[in-house]
Amino acid sequence: MTPQYPFMVVGTVEPGREAALRELLDSMNGKPGMARPDNDLVPFGRFDVLHYARFVILADPTAGDMAVYGLPTPELPTYLAFFGDVDGPAEAFLADLLREAEAGLRQIFSHCDDFGDGTDLATWLRDHQRPVGANYVNTVGRTVRQIKEEAALHRALSAQVPRTPLSSADEARKLRCELVEFSRAEVRAGRLHFTREEPTPWEWLIRHYANRVGFALLALLATPFLLLLSPILIFWLRKLEKTDPEVCPRPDANLLLTLKRMEDHDVTNQYTAFGLVKPGLFRRWLLTAVVALIDWGARNLFARGFLARVQTIHFARWVFLDDKQRVLFASNYDGGHEAYMDDFINKVAWGLNLVFSNGVGWPRTDWLIKRGARIEQRFKYYQRRHQLPTQVWYKAYPGLTLSDIRRNRRIREGLSCAPIPDDQVLAWLRLL
Numbered sequence: 135m136t137p138q139y140p141f142m143v144v145g146t147v148e149p150g151r152e153a154a155l156r157e158l159l160d161s162m163n164g165k166p167g168m169a170r171p172d173n174d175l176v177p178f179g180r181f182d183v184l185h186y187a188r189f190v191i192l193a194d195p196t197a198g199d200m201a202v203y204g205l206p207t208p209e210l211p212t213y214l215a216f217f218g219d220v221d222g223p224a225e226a227f228l229a230d231l232l233r234e235a236e237a238g239l240r241q242i243f244s245h246c247d248d249f250g251d252g253t254d255l256a257t258w259l260r261d262h263q264r265p266v267g268a269n270y271v272n273t274v275g276r277t278v279r280q281i282k283e284e285a286a287l288h289r290a291l292s293a294q295v296p297r298t299p300l301s302s303a304d305e306a307r308k309l310r311c312e313l314v315e316f317s318r319a320e321v322r323a324g325r326l327h328f329t330r331e332e333p334t335p336w337e338w339l340i341r342h343y344a345n346r347v348g349f350a351l352l353a354l355l356a357t358p359f360l361l362l363l364s365p366i367l368i369f370w371l372r373k374l375e376k377t378d379p380e381v382c383p384r385p386d387a388n389l390l391l392t393l394k395r396m397e398d399h400d401v402t403n404q405y406t407a408f409g410l411v412k413p414g415l416f417r418r419w420l421l422t423a424v425v426a427l428i429d430w431g432a433r434n435l436f437a438r439g440f441l442a443r444v445q446t447i448h449f450a451r452w453v454f455l456d457d458k459q460r461v462l463f464a465s466n467y468d469g470g471h472e473a474y475m476d477d478f479i480n481k482v483a484w485g486l487n488l489v490f491s492n493g494v495g496w497p498r499t500d501w502l503i504k505r506g507a508r509i510e511q512r513f514k515y516y517q518r519r520h521q522l523p524t525q526v527w528y529k530a531y532p533g534l535t536l537s538d539i540r541r542n543r544r545i546r547e548g549l550s551c552a553p554i555p556d557d558q559v560l561a562w563l564r565l566l
Contacts, residue, residue, distance in 0.1 A: 135275035141224035142217035145246035167396030175238030187218030268429035284542035381495025382512040
């Protein structure tokens with residue numbers, strides 16, 4: 135199994151150069167916000183391990199919301215973030231990226247305040263990488279190459295299936311065997327490919343099981359202290375919940391128009407949200423613990439096709455910036471934006487509250503998980519207002535949803551001449 139890894143590079147945009155940077159990034163796109171795979175600056179399509187990537191300017195339009203606490207607007211920088219999800223170690227991908235696109239990367243990152251003509255790009259990228267607080271992968275071990283190979287298999291087999299109803303079970307079994315033989319012939323001819331699965335790296339296995347055991351031990355050790363402190367923590371939480379102000383005005387119409395222009399160019403969309411963490415150590419510590427819990431759950435509970443009950447997210451991440459004063463959330467999801475938000479409200483509103491109620495202005499919660507995102511209109515205003523336009527977004531397999539990818543996997547798994555029951559034969563043929 136080849137695990138998937140995130141990467142994230144963050145640089146501070148030099149004052150006065152943001153407009154030029156936006157114009158340069160826009161030149162990479164074929165549609166608003168959607169990268170051309172063969173663009174001249176960073177030709178994403180050349181990299182067969184890259185699932186998703188994006189460039190986004192992190193200019194926080196809601197920083198002034200801190201005024202509701204009687205605090206001044208924090209003087210925080212505008213960032214350029216470059217991040218994505220790859221098969222195998224991120225360091226190996228970034229090394230390949232440097233060999234293929236150094237000139238383009240230099241042109242992009244020259245808009246950052248500490249990047250000059252003589253800057254060593256490899257060192258700069260390494261020094262500007264930021265850790266991901268929590269990372270979600272829909273199905274760990276599913277590679278770009280596998281997705282594309284199985285999509286090609288589906289297309290090839292579908293073209294061979296007659297569109298007239300089958301008259302008998304014998305005819306269905308015969309057709310299935312013919313398709314199996316056809317696929318093998320196509321592999322021998324080099325028109326179809328099935329890459330052999332690599333062994334799981336032992337380094338990943340060690341980290342995976344150490345994370346599982348270490349978190350359990352930490353939870354075990356922390357339980358007595360949490361039980362002892364729980365009355366104080368609950369009192370403190372309820373006091374904050376009753377007094378923390380909401381900031382959920384209708385989003386700016388121009389922002390909504392910009393966001394909508396960048397959506398629905400594919401069956402999958404991108405989402406980037408950015409905002410301030412509520413002031414005080416309690417909220418910072420609580421959010422740190424919650425993000426750590428999400429990361430553990432994503433690694434150990436939700437690595438096979440779903441995040442809680444939501445099954446439309448390919449990849450997602452939560453990242454702290456500015457000494458945990460701000461947090462970034464980014465995802466790649468199937469379907470439209472409204473359906474995505476409704477999915478969360480209806481299935482995991484409690485999970486949204488657990489994390490994002492620690493953000494300035496979130497709709498008021500009760501007991502950390504109640505209300506909040508359930509107050510639908512305020513929640514939808516809030517999340518749109520904190521959403522940032524993603525300047526450049528790349529997807530390696532356009533036109534494929536997670537449902538398509540799962541179907542294609544089942545088709546490949548069914549390529550066996552071993553006898554199977556008639557109902558399974560018909561179910562497999564219906565996938566085509």
